[in-house]
Amino acid sequence: MTLDDPWAERIVVGVDGSEHAERAAHWAAQEARLHGRGLTLAYAILPPVTSAAFGPSLPVAMGAIDAIRESAEHELARVASAVDYPDVRTVVMMSSSSGLMLEASQTAAMVVVGSRGLGGFRDLLLGSTGTQVATYAMSPCVVVRGLAEPGARRIAVGVDGSPGSEPALAFAFDEASRHGWTLVAVHAWEIPSYDFLVLPDPYQPFPPAEINGEEVRLVAEALAGFTSTYPDVHVEQRVVRGPTVPSILAAAKDAAMLVVGTRGRGLMMGAVLGSTSHGLLHHAQIPVAVISGKQQSEA
Numbered sequence: 638m639t640l641d642d643p644w645a646e647r648i649v650v651g652v653d654g655s656e657h658a659e660r661a662a663h664w665a666a667q668e669a670r671l672h673g674r675g676l677t678l679a680y681a682i683l684p685p686v687t688s689a690a691f692g693p694s695l696p697v698a699m700g701a702i703d704a705i706r707e708s709a710e711h712e713l714a715r716v717a718s719a720v721d722y723p724d725v726r727t728v729v730m731m732s733s734s735s736g737l738m739l740e741a742s743q744t745a746a747m748v749v750v751g752s753r754g755l756g757g758f759r760d761l762l763l764g765s766t767g768t769q770v771a772t773y774a775m776s777p778c779v780v781v782r783g784l785a786e787p788g789a790r791r792i793a794v795g796v797d798g799s800p801g802s803e804p805a806l807a808f809a810f811d812e813a814s815r816h817g818w819t820l821v822a823v824h825a826w827e828i829p830s831y832d833f834l835v836l837p838d839p840y841q842p843f844p845p846a847e848i849n850g851e852e853v854r855l856v857a858e859a860l861a862g863f864t865s866t867y868p869d870v871h872v873e874q875r876v877v878r879g880p881t882v883p884s885i886l887a888a889a890k891d892a893a894m895l896v897v898g899t900r901g902r903g904l905m906m907g908a909v910l911g912s913t914s915h916g917l918l919h920h921a922q923i924p925v926a927v928i929s930g931k932q933q934s935e936a
Contacts, residue, residue: 793889803930
């Protein structure tokens, strides 16, 4: 770690005093051990906002900022002690939580966040920081909403044949190889409803069995290069006719991790985070890795 870049090639986890963040820190420490990387605990602080009722905002006392920083440093020291990792460093920065993690993602090996922090909307399944970081992170981003059952030995990855799924497959194969997990490649497909709007009679130009064969071939082609690179990884292919999010969640219910790309073959091609990734982040009960592939494409 350098003074100019405290994140380079490290696993960076956001800490904010919440139980979700501490869970994420413990998960990140396990990954750091496995990858042989340093672990950085990062805490974002913002000065309290004060304003007069009918005038300019009031200046923030320097003592207040110092007190916030001291509290953040105390929390980081506590979490660092709890994770018990030999190469752990702490960083406190004046920033928003999402801004800090997105900055770190530019050079970090991985960024990790809890599903919710100490924001006001405690009933949300996924907080604003987790959503923003997963959407825009340059590095792989893991959102830890819950932990897998002890003994889970599989990693599930969504496959749709799009360029966006290739970095997700690369990440999933690497994790499977390091952990000794079985990789479950899940591909869900449906007959588009517009086929029946255009052709309202019972005739189907592409019988479902024929479509399924094409989908199986698509998955096999997507996996081919990775299976030769990672011969140690046992792969299970699951091609399912049905809605994508429920199908992937069902396949991943006893997995240790779920991996998706930021955007697949959906209709909203302008969206940064596709509907499938968004849905999985909000409903998966295990760590979800969202892989954009931006670092590789801009390297």
